[in-house]
Amino acid sequence: MGNEVIPNRDFDEVAQMIAAAKQRTYSAVNSMLVELYWQVGAYIHNKLESAAWGEGVVEHLAEYLKTTQPGLRGFTRPNLFRMRQFYAAYRDDEKVAPLVRQLPWTHNLIILSQSKTSEEREFYLKTASREKWSSRELERQFRGALFERAVLNPPKVSAVLRQMQPEAHKVLKDTYLLEFLDLPGDHAEPDLQRALVARLRDFLVELGRDFCFVGAEFPLQVGDRDFALDLLFFHRGLNCLVAFELKVGRFEPEYLGKLSFYLEALDRDVKKPHEHPSIGVLLCASKDAEVVEYALNRTLSPALIAEYQMQLPDKKLLEAKLQEFYLQCESAAEGDR
Numbered sequence: 001m002g003n004e005v006i007p008n009r010d011f012d013e014v015a016q017m018i019a020a021a022k023q024r025t026y027s028a029v030n031s032m033l034v035e036l037y038w039q040v041g042a043y044i045h046n047k048l049e050s051a052a053w054g055e056g057v058v059e060h061l062a063e064y065l066k067t068t069q070p071g072l073r074g075f076t077r078p079n080l081f082r083m084r085q086f087y088a089a090y091r092d093d094e095k096v097a098p099l100v101r102q103l104p105w106t107h108n109l110i111i112l113s114q115s116k117t118s119e120e121r122e123f124y125l126k127t128a129s130r131e132k133w134s135s136r137e138l139e140r141q142f143r144g145a146l147f148e149r150a151v152l153n154p155p156k157v158s159a160v161l162r163q164m165q166p167e168a169h170k171v172l173k174d175t176y177l178l179e180f181l182d183l184p185g186d187h188a189e190p191d192l193q194r195a196l197v198a199r200l201r202d203f204l205v206e207l208g209r210d211f212c213f214v215g216a217e218f219p220l221q222v223g224d225r226d227f228a229l230d231l232l233f234f235h236r237g238l239n240c241l242v243a244f245e246l247k248v249g250r251f252e253p254e255y256l257g258k259l260s261f262y263l264e265a266l267d268r269d270v271k272k273p274h275e276h277p278s279i280g281v282l283l284c285a286s287k288d289a290e291v292v293e294y295a296l297n298r299t300l301s302p303a304l305i306a307e308y309q310m311q312l313p314d315k316k317l318l319e320a321k322l323q324e325f326y327l328q329c330e331s332a333a334e335g336d337r
Helices: 008-049 055-068 077-090 105-114 118-131 135-143 146-152 159-164 189-198 200-207 255-269 289-297 315-336
Strands: 175-177 211-222 225-235 240-250 279-286 303-309
Touching (some): 008 077, 118 146, 146 315, 240 255, 255 279, 255 303, 289 303
């Protein structure tokens, strides 16, 4: 009895139980820690607001905690003021306040320090929580001005796609940042495809959490002819296949015809019965907004026209454009009154 061979999968199940318990413990500890920082921030804020304390008292508090709580870390004077700022930023926002407890303290500090408006804070809190970004990836998204790009350039999707998948615009992007690829400026489409597959993990993070890779040069046979789709993914949230066609030049209207053909082939021969119809993304090096609008206006293809960038955008320029956009919206609103 003592020498019987036990399948490794039995051991794997125990290992998975341990890993799941560790993750639940980490999440619980994180929530408790953030809640503690919230409470300490509220206490300090109320003391300062009521003039019961001057700001110098916070330094004395830090020293007191250091003396009376040996081994306690993170309660320095700067951190205590960050806790106060943390509480003050979210205390009146019932919609956002619960989100802060879902993220680690480091994430909250990044969002709090780098966001310029409450709208931007809410955007990153929701997105970081949904996508489960690491702090490194969160920093990257700030450098890539994701919020500014999302407001200024929402994804251009066809009417069919909007009707078929109302949530698609929340999943797909107008621009995908591929600065992690080491490609020359004169790269060809096969070069782009190979580089994306080689850096698939980074590309999946840029696409979003629910994307699953199916294959590259995915074979499609129609009649007696063989075709190859550049990249094929599956999106768990949308419950459908997502085809990516790569173009290293600017978008041309005729590209939509080929993409529609591929989507029809996927739906007839690859899609499972319980899945929704396939959608397509034309990922181009550049695109003209008016040409895209005309091309998408009458197409029956559930498609998105997006572009990729090999360098991080000029964040200051996008911030200035966003400010101008907000001013235009305010002027239009005043004109309607």
